[in-house]
Amino acid sequence: MITAHNLWKHYGDHTVLERINVTVDEGEFITLVGASGCGKTTFLKLLLGVESISRGSLTLSGEPIASEPGPDRGIVFQQYSVFPHMSVLENVVAAIGFRQPGLTGFLFGQPKKDAEELSLSLISKVGLQAAAHKYPHELSGGMRQRLAIAQALMAKPKILLLDEPFGALDPGIRADMHTLVLDLWRENNLTVFMVTHDLKEGFHLGTRLWVFDKPRIDPHAPEAYGATITYDLSTSRNTDVAFSETSP
Amino acid sequence: MKRLINLTPAPAMKWLLGLLPFAVLLLLYVVTSDARLAENAADKLLPSFGSMQEAMTRMAFEPSKRSGDYLFWTDTASSLRRLGAGVAIAAVLGLIIGIATGALPMLSAVFSPLLTVTSLIPCLALLPVLFIVLGLGELSKVVLIAIGITPFIARDIQRRTREIPVEQLIKAQTLGANSAQIICRVLLPQLMPKLINAVRLSLGAGWLFLIAAEAIASTDGLGYRIFLVRRYLSMDVILPYVAWITLLAFVFDYLLRRISKRLYPWELAE
Incomplete structure (x- = not known):
């Protein structure tokens, strides 16, 4: 479904990613781990379309990935993912309205009622039914991320990108969020890419775990070489532990 | 201790x-x-407070011998009409220019340098030009106020637009929103409280331009009256007028703050 072939990304002289060759099938849950500044988030941005590749190719179903974000790729950031001026319900309804053509994306009459009903059922699924009319600033961090996920799913993306979505949450709340994400992933037949700092979380959630690291380092020019996927592991949750080192 | x-x-x-x-x-x-x-x-x-009260009773509650008007109230009404029109035009123009240049890089490339230069023009120096081109009527005063504060509001809104986290814009795009929908639904509502704030800050400059324009060419208005009675050293009129202008400025500021709080409860929480 997604194929990267000899993918490179530089910013000027600064090489961030180099020689990335991977193929991802539909329905995989991929977790991206690695030290800070190792290009995990850059890779996510390439998939999202806010950054473009420097060399090689990155294709989605055979087509090069669009150079701007679109509804086939949903995103949840660590923060600022929801609209602060809309209530929980409005945030999710907006996701339906934005798929209509038109200048404002406002819905009226029956379509609005239908959209609200649909949104409320999704809001209950993520456990926010009691907070449907609250604004994001009245919610806890975990509830805001639940809302962000519900909103992203409303656009029915094929791919869901998660950029350290639970990085700012308490451990107890994280466990609940893990259950929620796994449930939604199975139900909606999503392909998920999730950046995380937490190796344990990466192993727990992913069907496949990528470790980003720099295989070559020039001590006189630390930015000359970029990071690549040094380990591509199938996690034990799906298959027996397979441990393979990708050829650099 | x-x-x-x-x-x-x-x-x-x-x-x-x-x-x-x-x-x-x-x-x-x-x-x-x-x-x-x-x-x-x-x-x-x-002057003593007694004589100020006497002068103000004359201005506010006795018809003028010459025109039959209650001068204090006609002055207030004329000034507020000019200020209101000028500020309203500036707010609308500033919002449109600010959002357009803040959200659309192509428009920003065209208009941002112009906006920067325009905002540096000391617009009181333009007052003679306005009088020559537009005449001495109401229009030139309203235009002075509008020209004076539009660049400030536009630049403020432009900056505020760019301050909105890029994550929100990306999120809206992944939900399928087009540019117009992002501007109308994501940017505009979040900028309304910023606009009210920008208007609050520019009201001071608005009063300045109003009084300057009225002092130079007018037949009524608070600024006109102050400069008129200066000839007779009528401090008993000038001081209450200044106090009244201060009070009006305070009330507008307070009202705008309350309106912003009432309409945009999510604003202060960030």
């Missing part, structure tokens, strides 16, 4: 401390005014 930076007044004390300078200034005025009047009962520089 705590450090000075940690010493905070109790709420009641804070009120009293805040009122103290006003009381001192008032007392100082009364004492010096009395001293001058005791020496020369016809002194005009520091």
Whole structure:
């Protein structure tokens, strides 16, 4: 479904990613781990379309990935993912309205009622039914991320990108969020890419775990070489532990 | 003994401390005014509160002998009409220019340099040009206020637009929103409280331009009156007028703050 072939990304002289060759099938849950500044988030941005590749190719179903974000790729950031001026319900309804053509994306009459009903059922699924009319600033961090996920799913993306979505949450709340994400992933037949700092979380959630690291380092020019996927592991949750080192 | 930076007044004390300078200034005025009047009962520089009240009763509640108008109220109405029109035009233009250049890089490339240069023009220096081109009527005064504060509001809104986290714009795009939907639904609502704030900050400049324009060419208005009665050293009219303008400015600022709080409850929480 997604194929990267000899993918490179530089910013000027600064090489961030180099020689990335991977193929991802539909329905995989991929977790991206690695030290800070190792290009995990850059890779996510390439998939999202806010950054473009420097060399090689990155294709989605055979087509090069669009150079701007679109509804086939949903995103949840660590923060600022929801609209602060809309209530929980409005945030999710907006996701339906934005798929209509038109200048404002406002819905009226029956379509609005239908959209609200649909949104409320999704809001209950993520456990926010009691907070449907609250604004994001009245919610806890975990509830805001639940809302962000519900909103992203409303656009029915094929791919869901998660950029350290639970990085700012308490451990107890994280466990609940893990259950929620796994449930939604199975139900909606999503392909998920999730950046995380937490190796344990990466192993727990992913069907496949990528470790980003720099295989070559020039001590006189630390930015000359970029990071690549040094380990591509199938996690034990799906298959027996397979441990393979990708050829650099 | 705590450090000075940690010493905070109790709420009641804070009120009293805040009122103290006003009381001192008032007392100082009364004492010096009395001293001058005791020496020369016809002194005009520091009129007593009694004579100010007398003058204001004449201005506000007795029809003028010449025109039959209640001057204080017609002055107030004319000035507020000009200020309101000027500020409203500036707010609408500033919002449109600010959002357009803040959200659309292509428009920003065209208009941002122009906006920067325009905002540097000292627009009081343009007043003669406005009088020549637009005449001495209402239009030139309203246009002066609008020209004076539009660049400020536009640049403020432009900056605020760019301050909205890029994550929100990306999120909206992944939900399928087009540019117009992002501007109408994501940017505009979040900028409305910023616009009210920008208007609050620019009202001071608005008053300045209004009074300047009225002082130079007008037949009524608060600024016109102050500069007119200056010829007769009528401090008993000037001082209450200045106090009245201050009060109006305070009330508008307060109202705008309340409106912003009422309409945009999510704003302050960030």
